[in-house]
Amino acid sequence: MAKLPTCRWGIITTGLISSWFVADLVLPRPDAKAHHIIQAIGASSLRKSQAFADTHLKDTPHHKPALYGSYAEVCADASVDCVYIGSPHGVHARDCLAAIAAGKNVLCEKAFAINASEARSVFDAARRAGVYVAEAMWLRHRPLVADLRKLLYEEKVIGDVFRATSDFQMYVDMKNAPATSRYRDLELGAGSLLDIGIYPLTWALLMLDSKLPGDGNGEGEGEGETPRIMAAQSFVEGIEVTTSIVLHYASSGRQGVVTSTTERKKGASQIVATIDGTDGFVEVEGGAPSHPKSFTVYPKWTGDEKPQGKRYDYESAQQGFIYEADNTALDLAAGRKESAVMPWSETIRVMEIMDEVRRQGGCVYPRERV
Structure with missing residues (x-):
């Protein structure tokens, strides 16, 4: 030591x-x-x-x-x-x-x-x-993510990636939450997007970008591409509670579907992200998109029965x-x-994407009105 x-x-x-x-x-x-x-x-x-x-x-x-x-x-x-x-x-x-x-x-x-x-x-x-x-952003530092990106973009285990999806859901009793709660106080950044939606957004960027800082895998290391964004948001008592985003990568045609909500309780274990490729697909399992525990790589699903896949387990005493x-x-x-x-450029890229999501969805924080 x-x-x-x-x-x-x-x-x-x-x-x-x-x-x-x-x-x-x-x-x-x-x-x-x-x-x-x-x-x-x-x-x-x-x-x-x-x-x-x-x-x-x-x-x-x-x-x-x-x-x-x-x-x-x-x-x-x-x-x-x-x-x-x-x-x-x-x-x-x-x-x-x-x-x-x-x-x-x-x-x-x-x-x-x-x-x-x-x-x-x-x-x-x-x-x-x-x-x-x-x-x-602890998700980006996980060995699970680095290993999965290597399989996708260096070994191309599912062919060419063309789509990724991720959803983060939890329940917050917004109507009865105190005004000082971070879930309700707009000065604290209340809303699903910045709190939990950033995780499924990160999954989409991690799985659809062939180039990312720090990985050196696949087609090379560099800054990710900023996709075209189409977004909608819903509100309860002025607080954004549900966000849906479609990402479209002009260079490759890849698409991401990203959703978050504080209006629905999630199960104890779930598929937290999926990645589709021309020769197969991947399901990431865990308690939430912020807590992935394993992923399974499947060949292309062509028959009636779900094909057998290869599971990669990352259970650990630490959360991550x-x-x-x-x-x-x-x-x-x-x-x-x-x-x-x-790096700073990547944080800025993600913040700019979320700024555009909020612009389209209508979520504005008080200090932004000044």
Whole structure:
């Protein structure tokens, strides 16, 4: 472990996503690529920080993090190498800019910001400060995704990819949710698209783009193509609750069908994405598009019965945050300022696509009306 790069993390906010991130980092593993230390925890009160540590770090007595009652104290802690931001996406830009102003490296949860303009302002600040900033889209860092892209675009196991679909569904009782809930507060970026729709959108981009940063597979490494977008959105009491998107790639004719809703409860296990090719198809299985656990490659379905497929299983003790944490630690050790997997240009591309979806669908956040 002494030979591995070490990253001392400062955790901002103590909600569910931060608890998942920390839980992954403290689990022991024989194939570790980096040494992770929870150096500091910051919340809106010291009581919340203490409760978080008592709950999620009780089995890691070898290191006690500094506990703070504000985010600013985490950013000011000289022992923190990188700040992990797990706040609602409506305040991501604010929290990123505060960390950057303090000279900290940043790994910020998705969606990276409310819109592409906010994301650009963060990256501009990071460039001026000379610090590392990356969007924590953990799906892109998973070995499952890298292996699947290799099969699709290097080995071409299903021929030429021509379509991908993904749907994320969950139920939120919007009418009875408090006005301060992140599911209802438009200042926090309420709506299905930025919260959960970004995952099926990411699946479509991952499966339909032959070129993506950081993979080097298939037809080469580079920036993804921005597809033509056709979108519709529905609302409950002014909050976007359902989004449907069709993506069309002019260069290849590939199509993606992306949907998200907070109006329907999902099952415990489901097919979270499908990829269709000229010689077969792939089904990705998991609890949700954010939590893929396996995929199955099938030959072309020509008869009445579903053909036999080959399953690739990626069950792990960790949920999957460890991969983005490892890559961040490796990036920092190498002196990089951007993620090789999710560089700034890719975050901007995704934000621009979601901006266009919202433009067509009619979802506007209050600060965008100014």
